[in-house]
Amino acid sequence: MFTHHYAVWPKHLPKSLPLPETSLVTNLEISARRYPARPAIIFYDTTISYAELLSEVESLAGWLQKKGLKKGDRALLYMQNSPQYVIGYYAILRCDGIVVPVNPMNRTTELEHYASDTDAEFCLAGYELMSHVSPLLGKTSLKHIVVSAYGTRLRAPTDLELPEEVATSPGRFDEGCTNWDEALQSGHKPTPYTAGPDDLALIPYSSGTTGAPKGCMHTHRSVMTTTVQRVVWNSATVNSVQLATLPFFHVTGMQASMNGPIYIGGTSVIMTRWNRTVAAQLIERYHVTGWANIVTMAVDFLLNPELDRYDVSSLTHIGGGGASMPEAVAAKLYRLTGLHYIEGYGLSETIAATHTNPPDAPKPQCLGIPMFDVDSRIINPDTLELLGPGEVGEIISHGPQVAQGYWNRPDETAAAFIELEGKRFFRTGDLARYDDNGYFYMVDRIKRMINASGFKVWPSEVESMMYQNPLVQEVCIISSPDTKRGETVKACVVLSADADPQTAEQEISSWCKSNMAAYKTPQVFEFVSALPKSSSGKIMWRELQEQEHHKIGH
Incomplete structure (x- = not known):
């Protein structure tokens, strides 16, 4: 050891920390029983109590079971941060199902892989994402898509600037898609759940050298581990209020800002899209105590010229990862709040942190020490x-x-x-x-991984997709240093004989934007007559990578 x-x-x-021998659903049930009137969620000034949250989870679970979702079945969760995400996540678990969280930046081609790989028959989707998933009905295993516009969950007036996805009212639903509210109002009740700590609960996807993303199999026990460990490590209590800006599909956002607060009966203040001014307003308005983020988010927050207008003194913990926190920025944060930025380290395979810095003895630009x-x-x-x-x-x-x-x-x-x-x-x-x-x-x-603003980009996956474009004969994806994102995606391309060199970059760039998530899309292109290869014919990506770093002076 x-x-x-x-x-x-x-x-x-x-x-050492003993773990509950229960499921994640039990956490919600216990908090709803203990604190029925306490706010579980605050969403742009609309408050949802624990009693309301559990009731909506039960209602959606009843509909899902009625339509055929049973123990061990996988269901895609394709949404941005919202109350609906939390409800959908726990409703799938309430059916003894397995949640497959999908990055909302993914598009139809990427979604097809997740659906086919897991044989998922159900997808819960945001209204703004409906057009990307509905073409898969009948083409893949998907049979049911439940769609919700996030703004339909607003119940109170707000002076906060709303992101477009929240402010927009839903219009027509694609054929074969079910309105979320209709599913909730169907009146079906779920049967008793049976999942225990060793049953599968979650399959977040991680990529690798083979190109296609692969699902990490997590049980209720493994998800419970980082849920409980983070709460204890940070001395969080029922009075804790978390600002949820990291996406819930990401394991750190999921654990720090959703599952953790539910475990202790705390409150999650949810933002659908990042907005540094709204973040400051919410911290002041709801006395936010904790905020997990990525470094680029914290940097943007501190660059707000009007930050001094807001009282952020309620914060007792702020930290995250994705990249090392620059010492100058950490010093500015400390001057503003008196808090050290607590860096940690984890992966999709470890459902968030295996390492984090001790609150009383953190070190800068450090992964921390092994957890419980x-x-x-x-x-x-x-x-x-x-x-x-x-x-x-x-x-x-x-x-x-x-x-x-x-x-x-x-x-x-x-x-x-x-x-x-x-x-x-x-x-x-x-x-x-x-x-x-x-x-x-x-x-x-x-x-071979690129870290673009905290988003993991696997070059082999991007290459695999780009080879579907007839204008691309050969391609090698590398990282290029970027002052804002840390790293960005660069494509070194050998054009096919049919490509027009005058228009190829625009055509390929547009194709990439239409077929893959924005954070994966190459931001820089270099067109070459040939790519360097080894004696066995393999593209020498490391040579291209080293040339790029030397050229940029990184």
Whole structure:
């Protein structure tokens, strides 16, 4: 067991944390029973109590079961942050089903993979996303799409600036789609649920070197782990109020801003789209105590020239990840709030954090120390030899939050784990080192991954999609340094014989924007006559990557 960090472990916390032997649905039921009138959600000045939240979850679950959703079935959740997201998430679980969270930036081609890979027959979607998913009815396993416009859940007047997706009233529904409100008002009641801690609850998708995203199988127990651990680590209570700006499909947003507050009976103040002024207004208005975000969001918040107009003194915890927090920005945050930005580290495979910084002893630009019951090591990625302090190698982690494996991918599951000292360790693919006090520091990545404003972009996935375009003969995706996003996506392209060099960039760029999520879409193009290849014919992506960094001077 890794114990180097015990010297800096928070003195008021145990090193091991027993977990509830219940399901996530139990968390909602208990909080609704304990605090029926307390606000579970605040959505642009509309308050939803725990009693109301549970009632709507039960109503939607009843409709889903009536239409055939049963234990073990997968259901896509394709929405932006909203009360409907929370209701849909828990309604699927209430049916003993498995939630498949889908990035709302994904488009039809990407959605088709998720539906086909999981054999999902149900999808809960935002109204603004309906046109991207409805073409899959009859083409894939999808049989039922329930659609909601987020603004229909507003019940109180507000002076807050509403994002377009919330302000827009719904119009016509695509053929085959069901109006969310009609499903809720159908009057069906769900049967008693039976899911326990070792039943599958969630399949968030992560990509890899094979190109196609793969689902991480999480049980109620593994999701419960980071739900409970974060709450305890941050000393959160029923009085805690979380500002929810990270998307709920993302494991950090899901755990920090949705499942965590529900577990303790706290409040989640939900924003559908990021707006730094609205964020400041909400912090002041609802005395927000905690805010999990990505670094680019925190930087934008602090750059607001009118920030001094708002009282943000209620904040007691602010942190996140996605990239290292620049020291100058962290210092500005500390001057404003008296708070250190608490950085952490986790993956979809670990349903958020395996490492985080101690609240009383954080280090800047640091992944933190292993959490409760997490055993993390550094190994030589080639020989699997254990390495010591200061030596750079691959992070491997063992803990109750680690996924069971990848959905329908036994070979990739086997390759992702190794056994050490009788334990099953997950290979993260991240190169790091740790110091004498057990703090971990990121050094590099083994996997080909681009981190664009906190969004993970897997080059092989983008390449796989771009090869569908007849104008592209060959393509290699690399990262290009970007002052705002940290990294951005660059495509090195060999055009096909049919392509017009004068119009190709615009045509390919437009095609990419129509067929893939915006954060994956190449922002920079370089057209070349040939790509460098090894003697075996493989494209030498690392050579192109090194040339790009040298050219930009990064």
